[in-house]
Amino acid sequence: MHGTGTASTFSRRHFILTAASAAGGLIVGIAAAPDSARAATISKQPWNDNDHAPHEIDAWIAIDPDDSILIRYQRSEMGQGSMTALPMIIAEELQCDWSKVRIEYASSTRSVRENRVYGDMYSHGSMSVRQSQKKMQQVGASARERIIAAASARWKVAASECVAAQSVVTHRPSGRTLRYGELAADAAKVKLAKEPAIKTPAQFTFIPRRIPRVDLVHKTDGSAKFGMDAQVPDMVFAAINACPVRGGKLKSVDESVLSGTPGVVRVVKLENAVAVVATGTFWRAKRALSRLQPEWDVGAAGSVDSAQLSAQFRAALTERMVTARNDGNVDKAMSGAVRTFEAIYETPYLSHSPMEPMNATVNLQPDRLDVWVGSQDAEAALGAAARFSGLKPEQVHIHNAFLGGGFGRRDANDDIAQAIAIAKVVKRPVKLIWTREEDTRQDRFRPHAVVGFKAAVGADGMPTAWSIRIVTSSIYQTVGIPFPADKAEPPAVDCLESNGYEVPNTRVELLLKNTHLPVWFYRAPGGNQHVFAIEGFLDEIASASAIDPYLMRRRLLKGKPDWLKVLDTAAEKGDWGKPLPRGSGRGIAICTFTDSLCAQVAEVTVKSDGRLKVDRVTVALDTRHMVNPQTIAEQAEGSVIFGLTAALFGKITIKDGAAVQGNFDTYRMVRLADAPRIDVHLVPSGGDIWGGAGEPAVPPVAAAVANAIFAATGKRIRTLPIMDTDLSTST
Amino acid sequence: MVTIDVNGVSRQIDIEPDTPLLWALRDVIGLTGTKFGCGIAQCGACTVHINGAAMRSCSVPIGALDGAKVVTIEGLSPDNNHPVQRAWIDEGVPQCGYCQSGQIMAVAAFLKTFPKPTDADIDASITNICRCGTYERLRRAIHRAADMMRT
Numbered sequence: 001m002h003g004t005g006t007a008s009t010f011s012r013r014h015f016i017l018t019a020a021s022a023a024g025g026l027i028v029g030i031a032a033a034p035d036s037a038r039a040a041t042i043s044k045q046p047w048n049d050n051d052h053a054p055h056e057i058d059a060w061i062a063i064d065p066d067d068s069i070l071i072r073y074q075r076s077e078m079g080q081g082s083m084t085a086l087p088m089i090i091a092e093e094l095q096c097d098w099s100k101v102r103i104e105y106a107s108s109t110r111s112v113r114e115n116r117v118y119g120d121m122y123s124h125g126s127m128s129v130r131q132s133q134k135k136m137q138q139v140g141a142s143a144r145e146r147i148i149a150a151a152s153a154r155w156k157v158a159a160s161e162c163v164a165a166q167s168v169v170t171h172r173p174s175g176r177t178l179r180y181g182e183l184a185a186d187a188a189k190v191k192l193a194k195e196p197a198i199k200t201p202a203q204f205t206f207i208p209r210r211i212p213r214v215d216l217v218h219k220t221d222g223s224a225k226f227g228m229d230a231q232v233p234d235m236v237f238a239a240i241n242a243c244p245v246r247g248g249k250l251k252s253v254d255e256s257v258l259s260g261t262p263g264v265v266r267v268v269k270l271e272n273a274v275a276v277v278a279t280g281t282f283w284r285a286k287r288a289l290s291r292l293q294p295e296w297d298v299g300a301a302g303s304v305d306s307a308q309l310s311a312q313f314r315a316a317l318t319e320r321m322v323t324a325r326n327d328g329n330v331d332k333a334m335s336g337a338v339r340t341f342e343a344i345y346e347t348p349y350l351s352h353s354p355m356e357p358m359n360a361t362v363n364l365q366p367d368r369l370d371v372w373v374g375s376q377d378a379e380a381a382l383g384a385a386a387r388f389s390g391l392k393p394e395q396v397h398i399h400n401a402f403l404g405g406g407f408g409r410r411d412a413n414d415d416i417a418q419a420i421a422i423a424k425v426v427k428r429p430v431k432l433i434w435t436r437e438e439d440t441r442q443d444r445f446r447p448h449a450v451v452g453f454k455a456a457v458g459a460d461g462m463p464t465a466w467s468i469r470i471v472t473s474s475i476y477q478t479v480g481i482p483f484p485a486d487k488a489e490p491p492a493v494d495c496l497e498s499n500g501y502e503v504p505n506t507r508v509e510l511l512l513k514n515t516h517l518p519v520w521f522y523r524a525p526g527g528n529q530h531v532f533a534i535e536g537f538l539d540e541i542a543s544a545s546a547i548d549p550y551l552m553r554r555r556l557l558k559g560k561p562d563w564l565k566v567l568d569t570a571a572e573k574g575d576w577g578k579p580l581p582r583g584s585g586r587g588i589a590i591c592t593f594t595d596s597l598c599a600q601v602a603e604v605t606v607k608s609d610g611r612l613k614v615d616r617v618t619v620a621l622d623t624r625h626m627v628n629p630q631t632i633a634e635q636a637e638g639s640v641i642f643g644l645t646a647a648l649f650g651k652i653t654i655k656d657g658a659a660v661q662g663n664f665d666t667y668r669m670v671r672l673a674d675a676p677r678i679d680v681h682l683v684p685s686g687g688d689i690w691g692g693a694g695e696p697a698v699p700p701v702a703a704a705v706a707n708a709i710f711a712a713t714g715k716r717i718r719t720l721p722i723m724d725t726d727l728s729t730s731t
Numbered sequence: 732m733v734t735i736d737v738n739g740v741s742r743q744i745d746i747e748p749d750t751p752l753l754w755a756l757r758d759v760i761g762l763t764g765t766k767f768g769c770g771i772a773q774c775g776a777c778t779v780h781i782n783g784a785a786m787r788s789c790s791v792p793i794g795a796l797d798g799a800k801v802v803t804i805e806g807l808s809p810d811n812n813h814p815v816q817r818a819w820i821d822e823g824v825p826q827c828g829y830c831q832s833g834q835i836m837a838v839a840a841f842l843k844t845f846p847k848p849t850d851a852d853i854d855a856s857i858t859n860i861c862r863c864g865t866y867e868r869l870r871r872a873i874h875r876a877a878d879m880m881r882t
Contacts, residue, residue: 079826079863212823219828220819221811222764222804226829229763237758262747281746283754286770355768355776355829355862404766404829405862436769630823634868638826641864664773664860673854675866 040087040101042214045225046077047399051107055184057146059110059117060090060139063184067167069096072106074118075128076376077215078354078403078410079638080694081631082128084213086136088627089129092206093140093199096180097167103214105400108378112393122377124411124521126594126692129627133690137198143187145196150186151178201625201686208626208684213634215402227401228433230361230372235429236265238422239285242273242442245298245657247516250274253294264288268425273418277426282433301516301657306348309448309515309654313471314344317452321469321509324488324497328505333465337456343540345453345533346719349652350446351659351667352522356404357439360419363429364389369396369420374403376411384413388420407642408521412444437662444520445652445659447473451496451533456505461545462555465505468496468534473519474512494526495591495699499534500563501556516657523642527593527699532647532720535589535703539710549707550576550588557590562685566590566599566620569681574601574618583607584615587707589700594692597622597685600640602676602704606712610728614644614676614705622683623691629682632693636680639697645670647702651721668723733797737762738806748794752786753777755793756803764804764832768860775859778833779803785840787833804832807839815839818876826863834859838873848877 053062053070062070071090077083087103111118119135144164151169152159155176162169167180218224243249253274255267263284265277274294278284334340361372362385369389375381378400386393403410419432434442449472456465472492476483483489488497488510497508522528542552550571557563567590571577576586583606590599603616619636626632649668653660661667680697706717709727717725733744737760744755751770756762756779765788768776772787779788780802807813815838825831837859845852853873861869 079828081826212820213825215828216820216823216825217811219825219831220816220835221807222762222832224828225763226766228767231761231763281750281754281758282767283750283758284747287749353862355766355774355827355860357767402829403827405827407862433767436771436774634823634826634865637867638864641866642862644864663771664769665771669774669860669862670864670866671860672857672866672870675864675870678867 040098040103040214042083042103042218044218044223046083046105046402048104049399051110057143057184057188059106059114061094061143063180065181067097067100067179067181069101069167069180071101071103073103074106074121075132076123076374076378076400076403076406078123078374078376078406080123080128080635081213081628082123083215084211084631085129085627086132088207088209089133089136090140092204093137094144095164095166098206100167105378108382108398109394109396111379112382121379122411123406124376124408126694126696130595130690130692134198138195141196141198142192145192146187146190147180147183149190149192150183153186154178154183208629210630211628213631224402226356226404227361227372227374228356228359228404230399230401230431232361232363232372232429232431235361235431236277236279236426237282237285238268238275238277238419238430238432239282239289240273240275240418240432240434240438241289241292241294242438243296243298244441244659245296245301245516246518247301248272248296248298251295251297253292255292257291258288261288265426267292268422270418270421275418275422275432277422277430282431286435298657304516304654304657306654310346313448313450313513316471316511316513317344317450317469319511321511322486322488323507323509324493325506325508328465330465330467330505330507333505334454334456337464338459340454340456341541341544342452342454343537343718345451345536347449347529347532348650348720349448349517349654350522350646350650351440351443351652351661352407352409353440353667353669354403354405354407354409357436358409358415358434359432360415361429361431362416362419362423364420364423367391367395370399371396371416372399372401373416374401374410375413376403376406380411381413381416385416385420388417407523408525409443412520414442436664440662440667441659444478444518446522446528447475447519449529451530453533453537455537455541457541457545461547462552463503463541466503468508470496470510471513473514475519475521475525477514478518478520491521491525495530495593496534498592500560500590500592502558503556517654524593524695524698527591527695528643528646531589531591531699532702532706535591535700536706536716536718539587539707540716543710553588553590562597562622563590565683565685566597566622569620569683570599570601570618573620573679573681574603576601583712585708585711585713587704587709587711589703589707591696591699593696593699595624595689596691596693596696598696598700600697600700600704602701602708604705604708604712606709606727606729608729610726612709612722612727614674616677616679617701617704619678619680619697620683621680621697622685623693624684624687625690626682626684632682633680635693636697637678639695640678640701641670641675643698643701644705647705647720648674648722651724733793735796735798736800738802744793746793748792750793752779752788752791752793752796752801756788762803762805766829766832768830773860774830775837776830776833778836778859780836780840783840785837804836807836813839814879815842815876818872818879822868822872822875824865824868824872826865830859830861834861834869838876842877842880846877846881848873
């Protein structure tokens, strides 16, 4: 007998406490934290197993008699800060005391039961704020007006004589006041004749405001609960190894090598994977799995490698394509051009590699399924879990946790599917964890892309025409999003089709070639590779025309004040044009992404032996509006590092049909020593639309760095990652 | 059977001796603040203090730790008031937060050896991976924590 007793009494107690907690049962104040963090609070675990609170005004807001306010947050928190930003928008309209607010996740099960009361629950596409802003304002405004209506009824006065501020309603003529906590029960019964108008940004008094994120403190003491931290009584642990060649099947596996291994419950064979289930620790399952030698049926994909894929994609540049954009007459302009240029840019497959490997914990019972997971979309996860288990959606409970990074990866539910399949066999609660190697190799990758450019320049050296031809893979096909074949799938052309330059003859075309490798949304899809290509190629034109790259961009963006503002800000703050020592250089790049604008200036030093240091990156970011400049700046800084990892090191190599890289020793990440100094300048331009914050600073960095390397060395990088190019200048 | 002191509590751990400390902490004792990121001592998400030194617990077998004194993020300070934790809050370091237990434990040990670190000292010693890319604030927070500890 091994292991079944090792799930500690600690964890059982924790779970029981968790499961039994009513709203607020596990809420932990942060009185011990410094003043800078004393604000709204959250629980160490962001989900609440009780999805109804006693003093609800509606599904979003509950106000207790002591004035404490619960605000439910319907999306995910993966570091992007929206768990702080969305409740801030509600608080703006609610006119409440932010220090009395606590926040927890909304329940996707409740949303299913109550006619999608929480609407879309996903966090991707930098859409949490920009797709929820009006709705969050309406939620806050509606509650505020109902509270005011409750006060005016209590006082028998006109609602127009009452104002709400800082969680207090005041009757202006008499000076009488009532606290929100005294009015909430009545407010819950109020039906408004019509919904109140929401504020315009000019009327905001609370946002934009630079305040600490609500999850800050719990992320400094180890208490924040991630999916992997779920603890369920009597759970077993599973480690899994799926066929390394995607699309392949499990042929056979000899289980006898594991007989008598401590804690091993059983081997579970799935169609395309083998899992080992063990009691006590995940380590037992992982170690036992490593002793199995499964045989796979990999088919023709088993002979594919990166060199072949690259050659196929490059050869396809001459094939017939779908037109995404066609301004003027490119062919005519080319034929009469003073000079033309051509270049091909290539970017590889990438793994998302969030710090928390994929995992899911499930408890599958005949009439109920509980899933503890960090998901970028708790509603989609619920639907998927219902399909995988065969239960009804309302029988599924997703306990969404903090996400240890997402970047698009935690949107696919592969882990949930496997955990449910294993639970069906072992009939016990199961915590499935992917090893880092599994997480890298079984990713749904950032697509491989090849972009072929041809440009014509006039006598003044400025481009008069360009043709941009893209060969990449369809993310929509992997995801299952229907899209017409004669149209260009947006992420496959993003930032090329939407480049801001006024080139009179512009044609952008696309060919989608899917391979056996699944591809997926990856922080700043399309932009994360296309901006490297177009901004590098434009730099080539500037160089050949002997025009300063910044000034060439200025001329091509004439008449676009918002573009020029971010470009000029990055150039000015990034010391564009100031002298640098030999071996150093600056590069510039700009793009629009998720309705925001971002320009960056990178400064690099290349030693004669080829060693590269990115010294400094200056970011100018226009998100149009801002809720919390603090978290926006954090996102910009992090985006630069994320984009830099891809630019410098990122590459998934395919050999014999499988991903070669596995762990961080072979799939390298930027670390502190590699990190440049980053200065972020936020320059919101206002207007009707709201821009995203989580992604737009990712795309420019690779181009800015590559262009800086050219300035420093004269070497032009057209293929990522940069580490594959010898930058040495010594002989 | 191995006896270790974890955050001041004596624990008897009866598990295969090659089990890494990480999994004993997370799965046997139930302290989940220490994170699994790579399993090969590359990323540092699992960093704890063993007899005062920062170690990557995914690669330290429990069998080698009889009598050892282990401190995890949960035991670094009674009230989240260690200078490194305070500096992390003041500078707003965490984003997703997953790597931060390991970062904080690595820095807390580092500052004992380097009370007045240079950027070069930091680069050489703090090698934990943060995929959110919080390095800009992390570096500032290290200097801030060092200042707090000296005053």
